[in-house]
Amino acid sequence: MNSIFNFLMILLILLNFRLLSSSRLIPCIHTFVMQAVILTLVAWLTHRHNLNIHLIILMSVNVILKAIALPWMLSRVAHKRAISRELDPIVGYTASLIIGALLLGISVLISQPLYLSHTAVENFFLPISLFTIFSGLFITIARKKAITQVLGYMVMENGIYTFGMAMAIHEPFIVELSVLLDIFVAVLIMGVAIFHISREFDHMDTDRLSVLRDL
Amino acid sequence: MAIWLLLLVPAAAGLFCFLSRSSSLCRYILCMAAVFHFLLVTWLWTHHGKTIPSAWIGLDDVGLLFLSITSLLFLGSSVYTFGYLKAEAQGHRKDLEENIFFKNSHDSVFTGCLLLFLSTMTLVTVSRHLGLMWVAIEATTLSSAPLIYYHRHHRSLEAVWKYILICSIGIALAMLGNFFIVVAGSEIGDTGNLLSLGELTANASNLNPTWLKAAFVLCFVGYGTKMGLAPMHNWLPDAHSEAPSSVSALLSGALLNCAFLVLLRIHVVMIAAGLGQTSSQLFVLLGLISLVFAAVFIIGQKDFKRMLAYSSVEHMGIIALGIGIGGIGISGSIFHAINHSLVKGMLFMTAGNIMTAYQTKNIDSVRGLLYTRPITAMLWLAGSIAIIGSPPFGTFLSELTILGGMIDTHRYGVAAVYLLTLGIIFAALSAKVLPMIFLRPTGELGQENPLPGPEPAWSVAPLAVFGIFALILGVYMPPWLSKVLDEITRYVGGQ
Numbered sequence: 108m109n110s111i112f113n114f115l116m117i118l119l120i121l122l123n124f125r126l127l128s129s130s131r132l133i134p135c136i137h138t139f140v141m142q143a144v145i146l147t148l149v150a151w152l153t154h155r156h157n158l159n160i161h162l163i164i165l166m167s168v169n170v171i172l173k174a175i176a177l178p179w180m181l182s183r184v185a186h187k188r189a190i191s192r193e194l195d196p197i198v199g200y201t202a203s204l205i206i207g208a209l210l211l212g213i214s215v216l217i218s219q220p221l222y223l224s225h226t227a228v229e230n231f232f233l234p235i236s237l238f239t240i241f242s243g244l245f246i247t248i249a250r251k252k253a254i255t256q257v258l259g260y261m262v263m264e265n266g267i268y269t270f271g272m273a274m275a276i277h278e279p280f281i282v283e284l285s286v287l288l289d290i291f292v293a294v295l296i297m298g299v300a301i302f303h304i305s306r307e308f309d310h311m312d313t314d315r316l317s318v319l320r321d322l
Numbered sequence: 323m324a325i326w327l328l329l330l331v332p333a334a335a336g337l338f339c340f341l342s343r344s345s346s347l348c349r350y351i352l353c354m355a356a357v358f359h360f361l362l363v364t365w366l367w368t369h370h371g372k373t374i375p376s377a378w379i380g381l382d383d384v385g386l387l388f389l390s391i392t393s394l395l396f397l398g399s400s401v402y403t404f405g406y407l408k409a410e411a412q413g414h415r416k417d418l419e420e421n422i423f424f425k426n427s428h429d430s431v432f433t434g435c436l437l438l439f440l441s442t443m444t445l446v447t448v449s450r451h452l453g454l455m456w457v458a459i460e461a462t463t464l465s466s467a468p469l470i471y472y473h474r475h476h477r478s479l480e481a482v483w484k485y486i487l488i489c490s491i492g493i494a495l496a497m498l499g500n501f502f503i504v505v506a507g508s509e510i511g512d513t514g515n516l517l518s519l520g521e522l523t524a525n526a527s528n529l530n531p532t533w534l535k536a537a538f539v540l541c542f543v544g545y546g547t548k549m550g551l552a553p554m555h556n557w558l559p560d561a562h563s564e565a566p567s568s569v570s571a572l573l574s575g576a577l578l579n580c581a582f583l584v585l586l587r588i589h590v591v592m593i594a595a596g597l598g599q600t601s602s603q604l605f606v607l608l609g610l611i612s613l614v615f616a617a618v619f620i621i622g623q624k625d626f627k628r629m630l631a632y633s634s635v636e637h638m639g640i641i642a643l644g645i646g647i648g649g650i651g652i653s654g655s656i657f658h659a660i661n662h663s664l665v666k667g668m669l670f671m672t673a674g675n676i677m678t679a680y681q682t683k684n685i686d687s688v689r690g691l692l693y694t695r696p697i698t699a700m701l702w703l704a705g706s707i708a709i710i711g712s713p714p715f716g717t718f719l720s721e722l723t724i725l726g727g728m729i730d731t732h733r734y735g736v737a738a739v740y741l742l743t744l745g746i747i748f749a750a751l752s753a754k755v756l757p758m759i760f761l762r763p764t765g766e767l768g769q770e771n772p773l774p775g776p777e778p779a780w781s782v783a784p785l786a787v788f789g790i791f792a793l794i795l796g797v798y799m800p801p802w803l804s805k806v807l808d809e810i811t812r813y814v815g816g817q
Contacts, residue, residue: 220532240498247491256487264494271501282453286497289460293490296467300483307476316480319560 112152115145116231120211123242126262127207128200130192132185135258136178142239142262143173146269149232154272165272165283172287173265177294184254184298188305198249206249207242214238232270239266253301257294264290324369325379328362328389328444331355336437345429349404352433356393356400359440363393367802377518378451383809387656388583389447391663392576396440398784399568402671403436405780406568409678417475424475432472438465439572446580452500452517455584456493459548462577463489470565481557481564488557489548496544502537503591506530519587526594534592538601541588542608548581550638551608552615559619562631563683567674570627574634574670575663582641582659586814589645593815598648605646606736612639613743621750625683627673629754630666633709636747637662643740644724645814651727652814653807658720661708661792665717668788669705672698675781676758685754690763695775697782699759704789706755708796710748716795 122142129135147170154162184190198206214237221233243263247256268286304316335355339348366386381389407429416423426432442465445458463486471482500517506529507516515521547554562570592601616636623629637658644655675698680688691699708715721744728737795803 221536244491247487253483260487260491260494263491267494267498267501270498271504282451282457285457286453289457289464292464293460293486296464297486297490300467300471300479300486303471303474303479304483307479316476316483319477319480319484319564 112149113231115149115152116235119145119149119235119239123239123262124204124207126246126258127203127242130196130200132190132192132252132254132258133182135255136182136185139258139262139265140174140178143265144170146239146265147174147272150269150272161283165287168284168287169268169272172291173261176291177261180294180298181254181258184301188302190252190254196250196255203245203249206245210241210245211238214241236266236270239263240270253297253304257297257301260297261294324362324366325381325448328359328448329441331358332437332444333441336434336441339430339434339437342430343428345407348430348433349407352400352436353404355437355440356397359444360393360397363390376450377515377520378454379448380450381448382450382813383806384583384586384656384813385447387660387806387810388579389444391579391660392440392443392447395572395575395663395667395788398667398788399571399671400436401780401784402571402674403433403566403568405778406566406674407432409778422475424473427468427472427474431468435465435468436569436572439469441465443576443580447583450519451515452503452519452522452584452588455587456497456500459496459545459581459584460490460493462580463493463548466569466573466577469569470561472566472569473564478564481560485557485561488554492544492547492554494544496541499537499540499542499544502533502540503529506533506537519591522591523594526591527596529595531595531597534595534597535600538588538592538597539604542585542601542604545581545585545588546608549578549585549642550581550612550635551642552612552635552639555612555615555635558635559628559631562634562670563625563627567627567670567677570630570673571667571670574631575667578634578638579659579663582638585642586645590814598815602646602648605642606733607646609639609641609643609646610736610739612636612642613740615639617743617746617750620747623750623754624685626676626685626688626754626758627670627683629685629751630669630673633747633751634662634666636743637666637709640721640724640740643736644720644727647724647727647731647733647736648815649727649730650811651724651731653811654720654723654727656807656810657723657795658717661716661720661795664788664792664795665705665708665715668701668785668792669709671781671785672701672705675777676702678781679775685758688758689761691759693763695777697777697786701782701785701789702755703759704793705785706751708789708792710751711744712748714796715792717792719796719799 119142122138125138126135129138147166151166214234217237218233240263243259243261243266246259246262250256250259332355335351339351342348366381410426415425439462442458442461446455446462449455449458467482467486470485471478503522504516507525509530510525510528516525543554550558562573565573589601589605592598612635616632616639619632620629623632641655641659644651644658675695676688676691677683679695679698682688691702708717711717711721725737725740728740
């Protein structure tokens, strides 16, 4: 079992690097789907001995939302507005890769004092979910297109949520579901906003969104 | 039961507004729901001892206080909105600042989102579970985003994009913080419902301090973004300046307080875990940074709504500072939250009146308010005097109390920065506001400057009520309020 777990972890690292380095949007969305599936699989692996009905429902809702609904919405926006790639990001793709490597290092360093002695989860897990969160944050900051920023937000959120599920967090069921609902609506509203942005400005580079400033 | 009504009635009314297509019906529903909410909250003041708190939902003193502020402010702003929506032109119209045309979103969407916004803010104040609070705070972001985009043009679109992206990312970090709290408690045997406040405080001393500290930092960054503490405040001036004025009043007076309430609750957990020192330091640090940022940006500000928005950053800084100082600073800071909400609600809506009269947000273009709109001018003057913390308004007392807290704990450096920034803001705001009111307009009346015009009751009455409340709090502290403030101080752990 350990080897499967480790294999998934390494796959996650590679997927993060792929997200950081790819300029094409649709493959990025596909990578996100793979990531969501793997992360849910990890959560399932850590809980496989004490599965209950709530957990199963949560995981299926999670997969349906993050691997089907949200990516479908994003790719619809991308198709409709004919966006295929991010041409000039704020931070270039090579630089993004190098920064990604640094982020991985930082995640490992941060997780040193925060070790998880008590759970079934391997020591590997914390640095990697942190790395996913950091890469998501970095993508939101370093890309110009509104749609890529939303993708970054989703990656980050994915990392956080899976961390929670794998940590055996027993929040009340209804709260867990509302968290997922909130995230769904958030991305929905962001999608609507992207539509308006691209109609208003004829494209969706957020660096044009710079009328409101004080410096 | 009463709490459920508070949550469900506005939500149901909001959904009904979405479905109905009649603008006037929506306006009446908005006002009726606001009045109902307010009456129910007033009733709760006399009866709230009888409501039994469950693990998730319940009202304690601090929750009830913040709920009352929200409810009062919503009532005032819904009266204002009632008249505002009626007066707004339908169809395409010209923008104030640029030569573009835009139209408003539909009234039913606007009122529906306002009511959902009320319901979600109520949920923040009544929830006793950190996970539920997270859901509620994120829901406030989502329900208020369409409100900011009421005027459909590119500036409000930019504002709403920044608002939703920055706040969602912040709140996502707060969720990580929640998970860290659970991890911190995983060595406690039965962690059935650890995130509920009661269990968390009871088990606080058994939490793992390293994880708890990390959790607090994450939550602080997350909810601090929503509260508008610098340097995470970037969304705030844009959203406040582009939203319709009654929405700005709600964002500033009610929403920021809700985020603060969540931080306060986590602070209480930190104190119970013996880590109060760490969290207090963070409150003081970010409070000071917010004060400095606000002072710097108010000096050069040309837009009066943005000026008010930075003043909100300043006041959130003061509130955070008071909590960080502890002792009497805590009651000072809660009292300040009340005063700030009243005054800022009044000021933002007055700013809306000025915009309607002068068709601009530029400070330099507004002159001779006293001659064109005398009542608005008096409200603007009174509000400005209150917001810079002069007597006889309540803000003066609360700022003084916080200063007293600093002197008590011998934090003279903090007190010096506090006084310096308040002084700068005092001077800068006066220099901007006084010419707007008193300077005689240079050009002919009626060409560049508006003619003296009517000031309908809906646009001044709620503001005057807020102003009078702020004034009363400055000269007379009702005994029930001081009792509640003492209770809250005890709850937060001061003496």
